[in-house]
Amino acid sequence: MKNITEMLKGVLEGCVLEIISRGETYGYEITQHLRNLGFTDVVEGTVYTITMRLEKNNLVDIEKKPSTMGPPRKFYTLNAAGQEQLEIFWEKWGFISSKINELNTKNKGEIQ
Amino acid sequence: MKNITEMLKGVLEGCVLEIISRGETYGYEITQHLRNLGFTDVVEGTVYTITMRLEKNNLVDIEKKPSTMGPPRKFYTLNAAGQEQLEIFWEKWGFISSKINELNTKNKGEIQ
DNA sequence: ACTAGTATATAGTAACGCATAGTAGTATCG
DNA sequence: CGATACTACTATGCGTTACTATATACTAGT
Incomplete structure (x- = not known):
């Protein structure tokens, strides 16, 4: 999928928060995960x-x-504030995605 | 819903395309619609x-x-290129939203 | 010594939504 | 007619974000 950069804004950070929330991890691994x-x-x-x-x-x-495989890794874990931020992210995502999908389905109904 | 600015990037334009695709409209009306x-x-x-x-x-x-209620309005309608762009938008949206939702549900499953 | 893979770090750039402000046309009321 | 309110479009500068490109550092294999 190409040129999705702009659409990722504000979303990637949430994804990283989510990934970290599953257990301590480091930058390189997060990249692989994504x-x-x-x-x-x-x-x-x-x-x-x-x-x-x-x-x-x-x-x-x-x-x-x-x-053992390179320079030292910086492991991240979410703290309380991070957890809260993660929840806020999912709320925002839920809000926006529901609105957009609403817009999408409405259209489908009108056109056909 | 507050502070969703960043998450709207790349999405708002698609919404406007979608709104215009339903029939000719002008700036002020698009704003109201959103x-x-x-x-x-x-x-x-x-x-x-x-x-x-x-x-x-x-x-x-x-x-x-x-x-009748102010200065002349600039009505917009989608042309072929606009329609194509709109379809690309929905493809991108479908891709991203499916990935994000995947990430969300996976997590839900692990935590509980 | 050289290369490849792993891993963190940083400066610079472009795009987008937003705040703010301004311009201009129409209608209404005194 | 003049003032005001409402509608509608135009214009500029800002902050945030993801991406590009590059540098640095450590290990292992040849």
């Missing part, structure tokens, strides 16, 4: 800016651990 | 930038008609 999910064009730099933002906003706890 | 749909904070300036973009990209045909 790619496996279907967002194949997401690159490390993008995820990095998101995790930096989460750090800055104090939504995650951080622990640095050595890796 | 507000009725639930996007209560959408302002005229936002819709204007979108319609200007649609014009610039030759996705709409334009007809100016006098109004």
Whole structure:
């Protein structure tokens, strides 16, 4: 899927929050996870800016651990504020997606 | 619903395309339509930038008609390119929303 | 030594929605 | 006629976000 950049705005961060909420993970792994999910064009730099933002906003706890396969990894876990933010994200997503889908189905009904 | 600005990026334009596809309409009416749909904070300036973009990209045909309640209105209708763009929008939306919902339900299953 | 894979870091860019403000036309009322 | 209110479009600058490109660092295999 190409040129979905703009549509991902505000959504990717929520996805990252969700992924972190399942258990501690690090930037590179988050990127792989997103790619496996279907967002194949997401690159490390993008995820990095998101995790930096989460750090800055104090939504995650951080622990640095050595890796046998490269430089040390920065593991993230959601804290209470992060959990709250995640819930807010799903509320927003639910709101918007319901409205958009409403718009879509309404149209289908009128045209045919 | 507050602070959904970022999540609307790339989505609002699709909504406007969809609204125009139902029949010729003008900026002010599109704004009202979006507000009725639930996007209560959408302002005229936002819709204007979108319609200007649609014009610039030759996705709409334009007809100016006098109004009994103010200055003449610029009525927009989708042309072939606009229709195509609208279909692409719904494809993108379908792709992203399915992925996000997948992420959401997966989580629900793991937590409980 | 060189390459490839893993992993974090950062500067710069473009797009989008928004706030704000301005312009202009019509209707109404004193 | 003049003032006001409402409708409708135009214009500009801003903040946020994702992406690009690049740099750095560590390990393992050849």
